[in-house]
Amino acid sequence: MKKRKNPNSQELGLRIANIFGRYLLKTAHLHYGFWPDNLPVTLANLPKAQELYAEFLRNNIPEGVSSILDVGCGTGHNAELLLASGYQVDCVSPSPYLSSITRGKLQGRGKLYECTFEELPPGRKYDCLLFSESFQYIDLDTVFLRMPEFLNPGGCVIISDFFRIPGEGSSAMGGGHRLSRFREKLATSPFRLLREKDITENTAPNLQLVDEALQQVAVPLRDLVIGELSSRHRWFWLPAKWIGRLFFRRKLEKLHYKYFSGSRNAENFREHKRYCLFLLQRKPAEA
Known part of the structure; x- marks a missing residue:
């Protein structure tokens, strides 16, 4: 029998966030919320903002998409909503704890790959790859190299995440690829940009x-x-x-x-981050 591994700090953080969200806020989401101007920014409204974020993602899925690979699916809540909307959904989850939750929500309706995107075995292909706040954790060279392996001809990629930009002072929040480097990689990749939406003001x-x-x-x-x-x-x-x-x-x-300094706030986020949705489409293979 394999020796049980102790959870690392990131795994413990995910557990705490999920428990806090489920029992105190009544939300199954782990991602940012989408805050329209008419929604007061309060802790009580966070579940509503997170539902609006999930709706925002669904509204940006192009017509004709039927199969989706949700990469870094969190608790599987987005996948559950997409299944309810009629999509065929498979998930990628490197977290043992989150995988156990996702498995219960899928109920056999989709395949769950318990690995990182880098370790994902080739084989199945999809109409759409979805990266919802998971893109930042994958090496840029690797992700652009591997995405075509899992796409049907003309397939698309939805990336919804925050990116780093130059700003005054220092950022109180880590994470995110440099936006300029992402654009450089995109320009030399087999993908073309169909849509770009900056939702920093809705997520800050x-x-x-x-x-x-x-x-x-x-x-x-x-x-x-x-x-x-x-x-x-x-x-x-x-x-x-x-x-x-x-x-x-x-x-x-x-x-x-x-x-503890009060620097981890919306103003600091706006100064150093850009939260964007990118819709990419795989270019036709050259003859």
């Missing part, structure tokens, strides 16, 4: 909610724990504080900036 409000949660919950909890340790357990706190400053100063400063 998510960071407003993140900032409010950090400042109203995370910061007070941090201060409470530090206050308790420094007053009641000085014998432990003072050496730990000294060791932290001596060996982990840069990491602690980075952690403070990203999560």
Whole structure:
């Protein structure tokens, strides 16, 4: 029997986010929400914004598409909605925890590949490849090389994700390919751009909610724990504080900036990121 592996930090983060969303917010989504002007940005409205994001994705699927490969399918909620809309859907999920949830939603109606896109075995081909906030995790050279393997002639690719752009100061949020490099790779790829939509203004409000949660919950909890340790357990706190400053100063400063300084907000996101939907179509093979 194989030895059970302990979940890494990313897997633990996914579990926490899913539990928090399901039981406190009543949402099965893990992705950003889509915030129209008439939807107040509140935690209570996040499930509605996430449903609007799923609707936004469906509305951008071209006519004639019947089969979809959902790459990085999260909890499988988008796949479940696409199945209900009449599409044939297979999923790719490298997360054991999320795969277990997705499997229950598919109920045998589609194939689940429990691997990364880089490890996906060739064979089946689809009318559409969907990357919803999963594109940023795949190497650009690899993804453009492998996408044609899984597309029917004239097939399309939908990429909905955020990308990095040059901005003033430093970004409080990591992730995302450089938008300029993505365009360079696209220009030399076997794909043509059919549609591009910048929805940064519709997704940036998510960071407003993140900032409010950090400042109203995370910061007070941090201060409470530090206050308790420094007053009641000085014998432990003072050496730990000294060791932290001596060996982990840069990491602690980075952690403070990203999560406790108030910099992880909508304005910082707008300055350093662009959230875009790209619809690509595979070019006809040359004779």
